[in-house]
Amino acid sequence: xxxxxxEMGVLSLPLIELRDRLASGAxxxxxxxxxxxxxxxxxxxxxxxxxxxxxxxxxxxxxxxxGLRRAGAxxxxxxxxxxxxxxxxxxxxxxxxxxxxxxxxxxxxRDAALVAQLKAxxxxxxxxxxxxxxxxxxxxKTRNPHNPAHTPGGSSQGSAAAVAAxxxxxxxxxxxxxxxxxxxxxxxVVGFKPSFGRIPRSGVLMQSPTLxxxxxxxxxxxxxxxxxxxxFGHDPADPATEPLAPPRLLDTARAQPPVTPSFxxxxxxxxxxxxxxxxxxxxxxTGLLGDQVFEAPLPRAFDDAAALRERINFAEMAKCYYAYExxxxxxxxxxxxxxxxxxxxxxxxxxxxxxxxxxxxxxxLEEIFARxxxxxxxAAPGPAPEGLGSTGSSIFNGIWTLTGSPAITLPLFTAExxxxxxxxxxxxxxxxxRLLRTAAWLSRHVATLSTET
Numbered sequence: 001x002x003x004x005x006x007e008m009g010v011l012s013l014p015l016i017e018l019r020d021r022l023a024s025g026a027x028x029x030x031x032x033x034x035x036x037x038x039x040x041x042x043x044x045x046x047x048x049x050x051x052x053x054x055x056x057x058x059x060x061x062x063x064x065x066x067g068l069r070r071a072g073a074x075x076x077x078x079x080x081x082x083x084x085x086x087x088x089x090x091x092x093x094x095x096x097x098x099x100x101x102x103x104x105x106x107x108x109x110r111d112a113a114l115v116a117q118l119k120a121x122x123x124x125x126x127x128x129x130x131x132x133x134x135x136x137x138x139x140x141k142t143r144n145p146h147n148p149a150h151t152p153g154g155s156s157q158g159s160a161a162a163v164a165a166x167x168x169x170x171x172x173x174x175x176x177x178x179x180x181x182x183x184x185x186x187x188x189v190v191g192f193k194p195s196f197g198r199i200p201r202s203g204v205l206m207q208s209p210t211l212x213x214x215x216x217x218x219x220x221x222x223x224x225x226x227x228x229x230x231x232f233g234h235d236p237a238d239p240a241t242e243p244l245a246p247p248r249l250l251d252t253a254r255a256q257p258p259v260t261p262s263f264x265x266x267x268x269x270x271x272x273x274x275x276x277x278x279x280x281x282x283x284x285x286t287g288l289l290g291d292q293v294f295e296a297p298l299p300r301a302f303d304d305a306a307a308l309r310e311r312i313n314f315a316e317m318a319k320c321y322y323a324y325e326x327x328x329x330x331x332x333x334x335x336x337x338x339x340x341x342x343x344x345x346x347x348x349x350x351x352x353x354x355x356x357x358x359x360x361x362x363x364x365l366e367e368i369f370a371r372x373x374x375x376x377x378x379a380a381p382g383p384a385p386e387g388l389g390s391t392g393s394s395i396f397n398g399i400w401t402l403t404g405s406p407a408i409t410l411p412l413f414t415a416e417x418x419x420x421x422x423x424x425x426x427x428x429x430x431x432x433x434r435l436l437r438t439a440a441w442l443s444r445h446v447a448t449l450s451t452e453t
Contacts, residue, residue: 058127077226081170135207149387188411190221252434263294275382285412409422
């Protein structure tokens with residue numbers, strides 16, 4: 001890892017320091033862009049994170065952004081920071097193919113709402129990262145940067161891998177089940193899935209309107225907070241968003257908590273089947289936290305959460321992807337076709353009943369959140385599985401997508417085979433800033449304990 005950091009040069013800087021140097025002119029945007037491209041040329045053949053990348057386009061944009069700063073024009077909070085976008089997010093005049101053969105050659109005429117926000121904030125859009133087919137289960141070409149024989153997770157596999165491999169400091173993905181939290185865990189980066197409805201989805205491939213959530217990737221909590229803060233907002237075209245004042249995510253994440261945080265350790269359904277190394281790592285962490293953590297049992301109704309989330313997902317997928325069915329059913333993967341077939345068979349009664357459970361589950365969680373700052377649980381069952389035919393299990397993620405709760409992966413653990421394993425922290429829905437502050441505190445606390453030992 002030390003060698004990798006040295007090779008990355010300016011890209012090894014903490015995100016906030018990189019931002020400040022770009023804003024002051026101590027670093028020029030073209031310098032950072034070239035550093036990213038050098039890194040991509042070095043590692044992309046083994047990782048294959050990119051669906052679209054154009055060096056000439058990147059350098060032209062980098063020079064344009066640098067010209068604005070040098071001319072004294074106002075610059076945004078992300079001035080010159082390279083950001084990668086999952087290839088389900090529309091980009092004007094740049095291909096957005098959704099990982100699907102039926103969309104090959106598709107070039108949108110308009111940017112997605114979040115892309116417009118990024119550009120207004122001065123971000124350097126680096127390109128499009130690989131997604132699984134239609135952001136579902138059929139894997140793309142991306143490999144795990146830590147071991148190419150292992151999956152990087154899905155469906156935001158290219159975004160997670162690009163950040164983990166040091167190609168870009170920031171990336172955007174989406175989550176309908178576990179598509180941000182799980183690949184972040186497998187690739188060893190921070191993945192943040194905000195509360196449902198906080199980031200507009202207009203211009204993003206819609207698989208399940210009740211569940212689809214935009215998320216972000218970074219190397220540290222502060223970077224995720226900065227990117228998410230820029231993306232939070234109201235969009236009349238996305239009814240899931242609300243006209244709320246955006247929270248000060250970065251300032252809160254960097255602040256010291258007013259009191260030492262407390263955590264609820266929750267044994268999610270399926271925990272007993274988690275990898276022994278993950279169970280041991282969590283036991284060690286909870287032991288180190290001592291009185292700051294308590295175990296909180298979930299009501300038995302949560303045993304059905306995975307099936308309820310899947311019911312909603314598949315029913316809405318059958319509707320949202322009907323155009324793909326009409327255009328070329330036989331060109332879709334078996335995984336996608338099977339889910340759509342199951343979705344068509346779900347009755348309206350069962351679908352509507354499943355929707356009712358989000359509020360029921362959130363009401364039950366209030367009793368836990370009244371006693372803690374965050375729930376503590378695995379981000380994935382263990383390290384990334386070997387093989388590229390599967391993206392792994394989202395058993396520990398889907399429940400929080402269903403409730404709409406904010407969740408974050410912290411890359412705190414390492415398995416014996418050298419692959420990362422992530423801790424997942426979950427907050428009360430709408431309490432994103434507090435979750436980020438708690439996550440940043442825990443990251444610092446664990447780093448301090450590691451130094452002392």
